[in-house]
Amino acid sequence: MKHARLLIAAAAAAPLALAACGGADDDGPVTLRMTTWSASEDHLAMLNEIADAYTADHPEVEAIEFDPLPFEGYTSTLTTQIAGDNAPDLAWILENSAPDFVTSGALVPLTDTLSGADGYEYDDLIPAATELWTHDDELYAYPFSTSPFAVFANEDLLAEAGQPTAAELVASGEWTWERAVEAGAAVHAATGTDGLVIRDFDYTGWDNLSTLWTGWGANAWSADGAECGFDDPEMTEALTFMHDAVFEQEAMPGPGTTADFFAGEAAFTVTQISRAGLLADAAFEWDLVPLPAGPTGDYSVIGQAGLGVLTVAPHPEEAADFLAYMTNPENSAKLAQYFPPPRESQLTAEVLGQANPLLSPEQLQAVVIDRIDAGVVKPSHTGQAQLDQAVRAALDPLWTADADVAGVLAELCTAIDPLLAQ
């Protein structure tokens, strides 16, 4: 009995000894890990199918794991994993952090690997799609999803308010922002539901407003990123228009109000076509049309997502080889089921139609294919996260009924000028 206490103490401390015994890396076949922000079962099944076909032919890669992270805070989670020495091999990259990833050396250059891969047809990639992901003529990430913004319309609500359908407005050449807001205001007045919602803006995600201000020829900053564009007359005009639409015409929901188009709570919403899936069980008639024309005419804005190999990945070479396989013409056609591809040859209504059975070939032609080449990407800049916060904070005073639009925008530029200069 005299040792009983000692034994209990030893038992209490035993887990420490166990914890100290860690596993060690082996030299056998490697396992690749890729982070995504989609946990969709369909997406993962397709990715796993491509991965299985790859591992069957590549004994050096034992398995490829797809690791879905929450979309909210995706980049923060990814960078925390990198900081914690737990970097994935491949990662999806959001367009707004593209400049940070592309210019910082965080990603492995891909041009040689991709252009040298058998049957890759590197020249098929559309320059407008790869531009954001290219630095010093070197491609750092593959833009696996290149999807224009468009407008979904709720035909039932428009009819209830005595408004023409969106297609009728397009056909008659009246499809402008002014007319869209007028129709939205009419729906709000007649039905009490909201008029027009720029999805994911919610008075914080300001970069989504580029789907509006591009129609006025406005830009968040100059092409070289050095000069603030928020105090330009075009921007002031565009945001004054929006301010009126929110606070005077009540065509757009105000701050702190939520309205979900896909639940039938708004007449129009500006978003990407990939959201069409949310309309599978819609209880209302709907249509998809291109963005309305602004004072400068027709335009389009595209949203992108990239796929890159991290420099600090455990197995960068194997990962780059898998990336080349995953995005070759054959697999790109598979990816196109869900993500509009950056390949010229695959941008057809037929390929895209497989992905979006709810959309007609005419809708896809008008909204995606005709618009992708001329598309402007959403604003992004080195140090985007910091700029994002600074612009969001400086725009907050704009969202009150009595705001001085020009004054707020001038102050915004004062706030972000030092960041743009960095």
Add this chain to the structure above:
Amino acid sequence: MTKAVADTPPGREQPRPGGPGWWTARRRDRLAGYLFAAPQLAGTVLFVLLPLGLMFWYSLHDWNVLAGGFTWTGAENYERLAADPALPGVLGATAAFSAGLVVLNLSLALVLAILLNQRLRGTIVFRTIFFSPVAVTLVAWTIVWRFLLQDDGGVNGLLSTIGAEGPNWLRGEATAMAAVIVVQVLKNVGLNMVLFLAALQGVPKELYEASTIDGAGAWTRFRRITMPMISPTILLTSIITVVGSLQVFAQIDVLTSGGPGTSTTVLVYYLYQNAFQFHDFGYGATLSVLLFAIVLVLTVIQWQMRRKWVVHED
């Protein structure tokens, strides 16, 4: 197995380790003590002291995670801290939040505890009601409140039934800060309330009886007997609440994301933005050092003040 023979001078022979004379009850007890303490000690070293040391170490570096750079910069981050134009606003928001939270939380907890300490029907029900938010997940609680506080949310809906038009709570600078404070107070006031309740019930009844006989009124009894007797609990709750208030994060992230403008960007949120959103872990660590220093100083001040206002303190 060979045994090493200790090279001991003649006349000072010691029992060999492991030998019958060396393995005394005293040594056995000591070993058991160390083994019992080992898990806690290892946990403290691994999860408290080591990260604390690393935090100081990182604050002396420029660490850009994306670029993979980790370079020694000495005091550069501290110079940047001293010149950071955003810092006064951040510290102001932090002070406003902490002051509002501590005053509201402690006074409400004390009032509730005194009310629920009465021998009335239904006090158990009310105790449960006020304590239950403590058991709710913080983020779930906050998300529900975000919906309630929207412009067209439940709070304004309730106000409209009495003909009042509520503000857009989370979009106005003053109302956003007030909303964050109240949501946090309602979440945690139950914990302090229970601590106060336990302290109130520990006050000897004889003291109240004696003072009543001496003619003391309710206020005098509260001021001269209740307050001094529960002062150690007031100290404890105030330290916990102050330290907790300086570490508020999830509520800010869910309710306001630091806005409108930067009006609710408190120190921890600013730290999070720098480290995890702007990828600048070196400066983030420097802000952590500042937070650590503030918490340390405030706790030391409170601890020193106990001599003045805590009765029965040894």
